[in-house]
Structure formats: C-alpha cells, structure tokens
Amino acid sequence: MKRPVLTIYCLLVYAFLLAPILVVVGASFNAGNFLTFPPQGLSLRWYVTFFNNEVFMRAIRTSLWLAAVSTVISTIIGTMAAIYYVQHAGKRKELIRIAMLSPLLLPEVLTAISLLFFVYTIGIGTRTIIGLVVGHVLITLPFVFINVSASLESFDSSWDMAARSLGAGRWTRFRRIMLPLIKPGVIGGALFAFIISFDVFTISFMLKGIGMSTLPIQLFDYLRTNFTPEAAAVSTLSIVLTLGVVIVSEKVLGLRIHRF
Amino acid sequence: MTEVSIERLTKVFGSSRAVDGISLRIADGEFISLLGPSGCGKTTTLKMIAGFEPVSDGAIRFDGSDVVNVPAEKRDIGMVFQNYALFPHMTVAQNLAFGLEMRKVAKPEMEERIARVLDMVQLGGYAERYPNQLSGGQQQRVALARALVIEPRILLLDEPLANLDAKLREEMRVFIRDLQRRVGITTVYVTHDQAEAMTMSDRVVVMFGGRIAQMGAPADIYEKPETLEVAEFVGQVNLIKGRVTSVDAGEAQISTVFGTVAVPDRGIARPNMTATLALRPEALDLAAAGEPGAAGRITARYYSGSLVDFRVALSSGEELHVQTFPNARYSEGDDVTVRAPLDAFWLIGAAQ
Numbered sequence A: 001m002k003r004p005v006l007t008i009y010c011l012l013v014y015a016f017l018l019a020p021i022l023v024v025v026g027a028s029f030n031a032g033n034f035l036t037f038p039p040q041g042l043s044l045r046w047y048v049t050f051f052n053n054e055v056f057m058r059a060i061r062t063s064l065w066l067a068a069v070s071t072v073i074s075t076i077i078g079t080m081a082a083i084y085y086v087q088h089a090g091k092r093k094e095l096i097r098i099a100m101l102s103p104l105l106l107p108e109v110l111t112a113i114s115l116l117f118f119v120y121t122i123g124i125g126t127r128t129i130i131g132l133v134v135g136h137v138l139i140t141l142p143f144v145f146i147n148v149s150a151s152l153e154s155f156d157s158s159w160d161m162a163a164r165s166l167g168a169g170r171w172t173r174f175r176r177i178m179l180p181l182i183k184p185g186v187i188g189g190a191l192f193a194f195i196i197s198f199d200v201f202t203i204s205f206m207l208k209g210i211g212m213s214t215l216p217i218q219l220f221d222y223l224r225t226n227f228t229p230e231a232a233a234v235s236t237l238s239i240v241l242t243l244g245v246v247i248v249s250e251k252v253l254g255l256r257i258h259r260f
Numbered sequence B: 001m002t003e004v005s006i007e008r009l010t011k012v013f014g015s016s017r018a019v020d021g022i023s024l025r026i027a028d029g030e031f032i033s034l035l036g037p038s039g040c041g042k043t044t045t046l047k048m049i050a051g052f053e054p055v056s057d058g059a060i061r062f063d064g065s066d067v068v069n070v071p072a073e074k075r076d077i078g079m080v081f082q083n084y085a086l087f088p089h090m091t092v093a094q095n096l097a098f099g100l101e102m103r104k105v106a107k108p109e110m111e112e113r114i115a116r117v118l119d120m121v122q123l124g125g126y127a128e129r130y131p132n133q134l135s136g137g138q139q140q141r142v143a144l145a146r147a148l149v150i151e152p153r154i155l156l157l158d159e160p161l162a163n164l165d166a167k168l169r170e171e172m173r174v175f176i177r178d179l180q181r182r183v184g185i186t187t188v189y190v191t192h193d194q195a196e197a198m199t200m201s202d203r204v205v206v207m208f209g210g211r212i213a214q215m216g217a218p219a220d221i222y223e224k225p226e227t228l229e230v231a232e233f234v235g236q237v238n239l240i241k242g243r244v245t246s247v248d249a250g251e252a253q254i255s256t257v258f259g260t261v262a263v264p265d266r267g268i269a270r271p272n273m274t275a276t277l278a279l280r281p282e283a284l285d286l287a288a289a290g291e292p293g294a295a296g297r298i299t300a301r302y303y304s305g306s307l308v309d310f311r312v313a314l315s316s317g318e319e320l321h322v323q324t325f326p327n328a329r330y331s332e333g334d335d336v337t338v339r340a341p342l343d344a345f346w347l348i349g350a351a352q
Ligand SMILES: Nc1ncnc2c1ncn2[C@@H]1O[C@H](COP(=O)(O)OP(=O)(O)OP(=O)(O)O)[C@@H](O)[C@H]1O
Pocket: B013, B018, B036, B037, B038, B039, B040, B041, B042, B043, B044, B045, B192
C-alpha cells in the first residue's frame, strides 16, 4: 500500500455507500417478524411471502414492463438525437445539449408536475398509461443521449466516407458501420435508462393512473403501514434485478469491441 | 478506364475560396499528384472529385459525363485516407468484402477477388486479422487493397503515407507506384511532400492558395519552376541576382558572380533588367580557391551521410547553399571556389 491515508479514505467511502445495502440484504433473510438488524435467525420466509403477495407481483410486472417500453423508446430517440447533435448540429450544438439534458437539471418533481398539468390540459389525464410512459422516457432520455454522444465523439467521419466511397447508402452505413461502432454507448445508455426507469418514484407517483402501482410506489405504500422484513426482501430483489440486467447485457450483447 | 476532366472547379467556404477555379485534365491511367503547402486546397479538391464535398462552381467529368450531381456512393471511386479508415469491427477480409457486397458480387467471385488483391499487396496470410492486429504499414496496404478490390474507375489517395516512418514511407512510395502501373488505374494522389510527388507521379500539380501554380512532369517542375514559390516549394534553391545584357531567340545573356551565363528565357527577360536566377544546391560543386568560378569562404558544413551540405559566403556578399558528395574534403573556414555548370542556371523573373 503506497498511500495508506488515501486507501483508508476510499475504504471508508465504500463502507459508507455499501453498508446500508448490506444491512438491507442481511435483514431480508430475517426469521423474525420485524425489520431489524442483525437478523434474528435466517430464513427465506419473507421471500416466500413476497412472491405470494399479488399486489407486489403486479407492481413488479408493471415496473418491468414500463422500464422495457421506455428504454426502447428513449434508446431510439436518444440515439437519433445524439447523432444529430454530434454530426449535424453545428452552431446549435450547445443549445441542443442543454435541452437534452434539461430533465436531469430540473428537479424531478417539477418535471412531474408540469407533465401532469400537460396531460390534463390536452385531455388524456391519467386514464391512459401514455403520460406515465412519456414521463419515464423524458427522465431516461438524457442517459441515452450522454452515452451515445460520448461514443459518437470517437466515431471517425472517415469511416463513413470510406463506406460511402465503397458504395454504401445512408441506411447501410448506419446499420453496418456506425451502429456496431457506437454499440457500447447505445447499450450502456439503454442499461442506464432501464435502471433509472425501474427506480423512478416521483414521476410515477404523479402520473400513474388510479389503482396502478410500480414497485417503488408499492414499497413506499407498504412501509407506511408495515415494518416487516418483506420490504427488505423486495429491496434485495430489485438490487439483484438491477445487477442482473447489467451482467446479462454485458455477457449476452457483448460490450467488447475491436479498436485500434 | 477513365479520363477525368476538371473545369474551373471552385469551392467557397463562407468568404474564403478554398479551391479557386482550377482546371485540369487527367488522362486515362495517369498518376497525378496534387502538391502544395497545408491549407492550399488539396483535400478539398480530392473530396470534390470523390463527391464528399459539394461543388460551388465548375465541372467534374469522368469520361466526358458530368458527375457533379452524382452522390459519392455512386461515383465508383476507390479512396485511401491518411488514417486508413479501416472498419475496426471487421476483419481484413470483411473490410475488403464490404465494397463487393455493395456491388452484389457473388460469393465465389468475391473470395477469389479478395484473395487476389490481398496477394497483390503481399498480405496473403492476414485475411482473418482485425485492423488493430496489424502494423501501420500493413493497415495502409489493406486500405489500398480495399480501395482496389472494387475495381473502381479512379483511385484517390489523401496523404496515405503521412503516418508512416521515413523508411517505410520510401518503400511504400515505390510499392504504390508499381501497383498503380500494373493495375493501370487513373490516380490522384494528395501530398505536401515534394519527394513523394516527384517519385510517384507522371505529372505534378503544384497548388498555392486554391490555385494551380504550375503543372508538369516532375523533372520540369523541379528544373524549370515558373515562379519563386514553386522553386522553393519543390526543393532547396539558391537565388542569385544578375544583369541581363542581351536577349535573343529564347535565350538571355546574364552577367552574374559566376561570369556571364546563357539562360533559357520564356519571354520575361528585358535588356538591363536585374533578374533573379535559381541554382539548385546539388548542381553546385566546390573547388580549390583560385579556380574559375565564384570565390567564397565556407561558413558551415553539415554532414548527413550520403551528402554534405555547405554554406558558402561569396565575396560578393551572397550566401550559397552547396550540396556535394562527402568526398569533398573541405571544412569550415576554408577559402573555396563554387563552380556551377552552364545549364544549372534558371531564370525565375525580375528581381524584387
Ligand atoms: N469544412 C470546412 N469549412 C470551412 N473551411 C474549410 C473546410 N474544409 C476546409 N476548409 C478550408 O479550406 C482550405 C483548404 O483546406 P484543405 O483541407 O483542402 O487543405 P489541404 O491542402 O488538404 O491542407 P493539408 O495539407 O493541411 O491537409 C483551408 O484554408 C481550410 O481551412
């Protein structure tokens, strides 16, 4: 250890960040009736309870569905926006960047209230799921945009010219040259979008229809009246799910790429 | 094969004319170099030929038909870039196959053509490598192969050797030149390296500020530069002044520190004019003091292996740059005579 002070400092920071998570994971295996740490005996009973809880199951299905749909939409829109931003925006570049990042810069609650106001103004209200999806797309879009524009910055325009001189039209060049080369950014952005959408609370809370619930909302609801380790089990499962998405995408889709 | 004709080609960026009305005819199978300093419009010209840069004014014709409105992907051009621009996610074979797939070449023929071209660039065993597994020189040859395998009408190269080290660069010059001869393809080569342009080209086009300053065979450009700029750009040059004593029949008699010399005149010499003459350093030679020639003293000597460079201060005040073989045993401080053969003098113009 060359720098003991720095090392200890880093360890402390990690401990500070990770300890709550470890406590939650530990508490979820609690055999007792209350959310306590350290756990009183080990058991999976709260996981069983959770999987038998129809309300939670419906909420998790809604969350997964919502995350999947908004990830697809914001990945497509965000990628197109990033391509325009990096390659064609010219003088408008700075303006577009700020506009694209504004959902990150504004407080989420403000975005949520404005959207709520908007959906009622145009008359669809929260009867349909449209407002909710739009909200999730809006909040996840900046993450796709940032990741894709970062990988586009290292996309050499001479690759595109080379492909053109070899006879490739616009769509072929996008599909066979640009997309494979910016894939790490697109996948990274989509992952972020998925995780953020899965986690969003305020927007979902404002824009969800009556009787509808996402996992974070359901968890919040549950904790107001109950204080059992089931809540810890739910949290642990979301953590596992999030990590799972990251690992699977890396393995299956492959973030490796050949570069010189 | 293809003849290219360019007429009054112009490219305007905002208020500046990057290419300013150049006209040029490139014969079928000819190797042309665009030579000039940075920013003179070489790349812009090449990009207009390739179709990557819209033309502001003028015409580009391939075999007589105007291609100005034909998009780059339809022009059937092979292009080699300074950074090679190989697709990093494809193997060598896939890089080469790309253009053939766009042309819907059948699989067996495709494989046969790829193998043949890879052989031609001496990369037979490298088909399955990725670009990042190749050296710079090998990547360069793959880029060349990728451009040639589609059997394009025209080959365009933009400073393809600029990223290679000196030795490899010299090898590649000869390699590209020989390959071009064998394939017989009309070629436009952009460079700011005069030696490269000289060795490779049938004709060199010297450009300054978006215009053609002079074009011709390498020897003509080097030995008969029409302007001072061209003379200085294509090699080292000594400038001396002289008085024109008489002019007749395309020849001027000019009195200089080397005595009176007869110099070919292209209608610029007037009797009694003070003229500027060019002398290439390698045309000059040193001899012992007192011999006929221009007397002077060596002020500096630089040894570079195959040649020695001398700076000689003439007693008339001018300083000359002399390049000789290393067997000349003169050193700094020696009094010497600079000798110039009669045909070493070239009239540039009136002195400023
Ligand atoms: N897209 C552009 N927008 C504005 N000006 C440009 C653009 N491309 C080139 N220029 C200008 O046009 C002029 C010619 O550029 P060009 O790239 O053709 O030079 P070059 O001869 O290839 O130089 P180099 O040897 O440095 O590559 C330069 O002054 C350059 O700044």
